[in-house]
Amino acid sequence: MPEDLARSDKQARPAYDGPPDYRLVGKHAMMPGTSHDEAERFNFLAQMNRHLASRVMPGVKAAFETRVEPAHVKAQGAFRNRHEVRKALLKDPAFQWWSALRRATMEQRQEAGRWVCLRQAGELNEKARKLTEGDPRLELKEGFAVPRYLTAVDHHLMPGSYHTERAPGDVTGPANYDLGIFATTGGALGRYNDGGGHAVVAWVKRNLPGFAPKRILDLGAGLGHNVLPIAQAFPEAEVVAVDAGAPMLRYGLARAKSLGIENVRFVQADAEDLSRFEDESFDWIQTTMFLHETSKKAMEQIFAETRRLLKPGGIVLHVEQPQYSDTMTYYEQAMRDWDAFYNNEPFWTTMHEIDLDDLMIKAGFGQEKILHDGVAAVVDTGLFPAPDTDEVEDYGRKAAWHVIGAQKKTMKKTGEAA
């Protein structure tokens, strides 16, 4: 036996195809420290998610095509919608095991992240306090009423969701969110989980050359990971990041400052009622993976507010996973719907089937051309996976999105469209 094959890791194998090491994730001052074993826990979880998507999910499809669908067709005829598909899949062991493993992996990811943050809570909260205390760029509202869509269930199994403080000044929730995105996406969102923000910036630079926004509003900004690239790309702009979660905003400002980004204000507000801002006071309004965490009524109201707040000539862009349509099989729709029912994303299913154009028009965008496009995460592909060339499709997790938006018409004084 040749000497160099004596060790199993020296086997001749195809080039490694998988998530990068967790330690590549960007370390800003607010990022919790991870021990060797804590980092390895995230590595395992990233690999688990990848394995489920690349090796287990194809078995679900095979089971659907060879067992589930033929049996259904024989007994009741063709499937009529994605819900029938999902309910039939629920009875099949291939779907049951993929689901049980996916759910368990998500729960393990939460435990791993929470462990890291809770054990150093004192230090983290103190850092955030030092960076944000007395800073006018953090605007929290005493007695703020958290929207119902956040309190019903904890989104994506994150205990306490976006808004819970375990004690005054607590930032362990957002720190856990920041840490764990790597595990869920296999590093697909890049060093600072901001691949979505960079994608939006690239889209704007490509499609609106010369666009120089003075005021930018990001709704459902969370800890601001997607708004920071926008603030960096337009350093002259005043950027307002709005979220309902006080811990997210506190952590967000501290994190932005530790990354040297100074032109973002973090404001606690309900995106349905932005009356604190004047009509036509923003050049650009952005949401990135936010709408699916609201509700139908809320989304209608949010759309109306974006219309009111946009300056003539201003743009609104919403980034989400692709909409369900007649060109998408019921099977794929059912698989994408998994998050709605089993990963605490209750509005996910409705949001992805809703006629967004119709909603935009109802919100007052009847004069405008509704634009649709696709974007993929922009990351340092020397280190992180390139989303558009990755053939592994983990439904609902892929860092490639659908964009819907509009550019508000400039009106003549007579009130006619220019």
Added chain:
Amino acid sequence: MDAFDPLKHAGAKARGKRPWFLENQDTERLMTIVMALAQEVSVMRQRLDTVERVLEKKGTLTRADIEGFAPDKAEAAERGAWTQEFIARILRILQQEQDALQRGDEVSSEQAAKDFQEN
């Protein structure tokens, strides 16, 4: 401070009724325990890999060396590939069932035995 006791709160349940997928809830309980164990075995193996690499490079070892270890791209690829092998081994039964599905109806050894009695 009790609110931040990791032993008490790291494994907290998210608000919202938990769905169970397997035919038998006990089986799913057991599966989640096994997968948590698999995670810890993976962590332990990587720690050993780190120890080996540090010793190979330096000839000495401190715990600070382990905590400060960061694999380069080639090392990360080797460790990543090991994890892929590990998970593939653990979840082998699911792969087998996919294979079975692709083959369609197969004869069992017992059936073949009966057949060979006669022919």
